[in-house]
Amino acid sequence: MITNRIPGGNIEVVSVNGRNVELDVELRDTAGDWFYWCFQAVLPEAGNWHFRFVRDNKVGTHGPAVSLDGGKSWRWLYPEYRENSREFDYACPAAGQTVLFCMGMQYLERDFRAFLREFEENPALHAGTLCRSRKGREVELVTIREGEPEHAVLLTSRHHAGEMMATHALEGILRFALADTESGRGFRRHVALHAVPFADKDGVEDGDQGKNRMPHDHARDYQEPGLYPETVALRGLIGRIRPEFVLDLHCPWIRGGDTNEVSYMVGTGHAGMDAELDRFADLLEEERIPEAPYFKKNNLPFGTSWNTAENYAGGMTIKHYAATLPFVRNAQTIEIPFANFGDVTVDRHAMLLYGESIARALFRYLHGELQTASALS
Structure with a gap:
């Protein structure tokens, strides 16, 4: 049964x-x-x-x-x-x-494959493989670009396998960049967008919690030598593509408290990187949408709530690793709740729209103003 x-x-x-x-x-x-x-x-x-x-x-x-x-x-x-x-x-x-x-609106390999099929004729979409997981599964890597863009961005999600709403939002960012609109074309001509939707591929497909996996999980595996093929390969990818912006998408605890029913970014405690966080957060708030409203005031500075040195004692995150690299201008984590942004109930469509708003803020942060046409209108 x-x-x-x-x-x-x-x-x-x-x-x-x-x-x-x-x-x-x-x-x-x-x-x-x-x-x-x-x-x-x-x-x-x-x-x-x-x-x-x-x-x-x-x-x-x-x-x-x-x-x-x-x-x-x-x-x-x-x-x-x-x-x-x-x-x-x-x-x-x-x-x-x-x-x-x-417990959330599931997002698996089959869902990402459906997205890729929808856009398979788009010449700007390059679907490839980052590596093979421990169990031999293909770990997807997609790149969206047109010509020779002057900026590069890396997106990741599912360092914790159960955080599926983040991957819906990641797909929304990709859809915006692929759209046959002035905004989409402008994005991919100026920004090469690289995305790894399943950083813990086996955990996602097997249904693991992923979070706090022993001896440490994928999100704490960016120190040498690395336990997991995905994180080792992501370090190599970062060295090859030299992204200006690394954005790691997560979901918080299931409900309740001050930080679990809002979307927010997580401070690093690095003065220069936190200044860049503030600049990007200003733009993301300006791109706020009613379906999934982001407010900068909800960001979590380093040293508050769970965002302390003790929380990272188990290993280095991709954000903290990228922040050590001279070519990375901004490395951030964004938390995306499962079912509601404050009083606003969210679903897959809202997450696609939220991803679009993130994409718009990314472009403005890297390159300036963008045409106002919505990729999902």
Whole structure:
């Protein structure tokens, strides 16, 4: 009835009593607690099904994301904000219905492949391979450029495997750069955009938490010699393409607190880099959209909340590594929440639009003003 044997699958069934199901996440090689899960259910009876996790903070602010088409599209189970972080109910209309449930709107290799197919005839898109993962999977690297651009940018996401909303936003940046608009053409003529959507490819496809993977996770693997093929290859890529801007996209904790339901950038504690963060943040706030509003005031300076030296004791991040290189002008992390930006509920479409706003700010930061036509209009 319930299985984790799907791409990105992660669930432990503790008990089933009629239409009441008790669940837990699979931590696997993650130290401590975390919250990622995704499963397929074939529900044998119509009626209300009650799902309850054995621990809090496993269900987001709008319940789980639900897919009825095998993961091609997702919606939040609850349109309204919910305080319950452990339970959800699903009304099954007919016996035998197959449903995917996930703590966020899943984004896997199949989704990125669909995006690549959509743009495969675009001569500005160059799809390649960064490396092979430990399990032999292809780790995608895409470059978007037209001619010989004078600027270079590197985008990464999924250093923590379960942070899927960041990859929706990354796709939005890529779509903007590929669009058949004045804005898109201007972007790719002046900026070579390089992107690695799955920095922990095995973790994404296997459904690992990724965060706090022992002995350290991919996001803390930018010191020599490096444990993971992806991070070693990314260090090499940075040396080859010499990006001016490195932007690593993440998602925060599942819900609650001051920093988990807003989007923000994370200070480095490096005076020069933090000054560049402020400049980019000003532009991103100017490009603010109602569907996913960013406010500079939500940024997290170094030395506050979780952003302390202790948090990085386990290893070096890509941002901190890039900040040591003389050709990198700006290296930043942006956190993108799972289900809501403050009072605004977000979904895949909102994330694509947010990615567009990031792309516009990137261009203005590197090159100046850009035409106002929306790539997604």
